[in-house]
Amino acid sequence: NAGVxxxxxxxxxxxxxxxxxxxxxxxxxxxxxxxxxDPGMGLRLIHYSVGAGITDQGEVPNGYNVSRSTTEDFPLxxxxxxxxxxxxxxxxxxxxxxxLYEQYFGPGTRLTVT
Amino acid sequence: AQxxxxxxxxxxxxxxxxxxxxxxxxxxxxxxxxxxYKQPPSRQMILVIRQEAYKQQNATENRFSxxxxxxxxxxxxxISDSQLGDAAMYFCACLTGTASKLTFGTxxxxxxTL
Numbered sequence: 001n002a003g004v005x006x007x008x009x010x011x012x013x014x015x016x017x018x019x020x021x022x023x024x025x026x027x028x029x030x031x032x033x034x035x036x037x038d039p040g041m042g043l044r045l046i047h048y049s050v051g052a053g054i055t056d057q058g059e060v061p062n063g064y065n066v067s068r069s070t071t072e073d074f075p076l077x078x079x080x081x082x083x084x085x086x087x088x089x090x091x092x093x094x095x096x097x098x099x100l101y102e103q104y105f106g107p108g109t110r111l112t113v114t
Numbered sequence: 115a116q117x118x119x120x121x122x123x124x125x126x127x128x129x130x131x132x133x134x135x136x137x138x139x140x141x142x143x144x145x146x147x148x149x150x151y152k153q154p155p156s157r158q159m160i161l162v163i164r165q166e167a168y169k170q171q172n173a174t175e176n177r178f179s180x181x182x183x184x185x186x187x188x189x190x191x192x193i194s195d196s197q198l199g200d201a202a203m204y205f206c207a208c209l210t211g212t213a214s215k216l217t218f219g220t221x222x223x224x225x226x227t228l
Contacts, residue, residue: 022212042118042218043159043204058215090159092216100210101147103216105159 001026001095006091006106013081013110014112021076023108031094032074033058033103034066036087043090049074116141118208120219127196128227134181135191135222137206147209148182148189149216154202162204165189193224201226 009024018065033048035058043075049068050111063085065077074093088110092103127133139148147177149172150162165173165182177197181190193200206219 035216035218040220042220043207043216044218045215048215059217088157090139092159102149102161102164108157 003027004091004104004106005008006089006109008109009107011109011111012112013078015083015113016102017081017083019078019081021078021089021091021111023074023076023106024072025074025091025093025104027093027095027103027104029093029095029104031096031103032068033092033094034064034074034076035090035092036060036085037090037108038087046076046089049080078111083113085111086113087111116143116146116208116210116217118217118218119216120206120220120222122222123220124223124225126195126225126227128202129196129198131196132192132194133196133224134206135193135224137189137219139187139189139206139208139217141187141208141210143208143210144174148180149209150178150180150189150191151205151218152200152202153205153206153221159205163191172187196226198228199228200224 004025031095034046035043037043047066049100091106094103119162147165148165152160163175177194179192203221
């Protein structure tokens with residue numbers, strides 16, 4: 001198993017550009033999430049999904065869109081990038097039925113918006 | 115809403131010694147899970163230990179153990195026989211509601227010295 005994969009690892013955008021951060025997992029996990037990590041603030045939840053076709057907002061959803069058309073994939077879209085979206089983005093997935101609730105994290109994407 | 119507080123931005127420990135990282139949390143939920151994650155310079159989030167709130171027994175994983183004080187809403191991490199490889203950021207996190215909504219503290223940077 002590859003676990004949780006994220007692409008790209010690094011990205012530089014100009015203000016106003018749009019892009020999609022890709023996230024995929026091969027563990028058949030029903031739950032997937034996106035977090036951003038900023039210095040001194042820990043990780044904050046952006047959006048999450050409890051299964052294909054179902055998404056909901058987290059703590060900091062503004063400026064981001066998500067969709068979940070398959071169990072495996074959970075892309076995060078930045079509609080019009082802003083310097084405030086400069087951050088490290090993590091995707092995570094978890095398998096609730098195991099009762100462990102452990103979240104498996106991808107390696108992260110470092111995004112810089114100039 | 116739930117909150118997680120880590121009041122120690124940085125800690126230092128000598129190799130082979132013991133160190134305790136503090137964490138307090140606040141949630142109105144009766145059913146929740148607590149985690150400690152390690153983030154080395156590679157940026158990968160690694161689960162160190164988990165605690166189910168309904169269990170009174172403190173979790174232990176090799177050199178890592180927790181002191182879970184439910185009434186005080188405290189969840190500290192003890193690292194015994196510290197090793198150079200333990201140097202990293204450590205995040206405390208609380209999971210409630212759906213399994214995707216994980217709230218993190220701001221982290222404690224642990225330095226291990228010779």
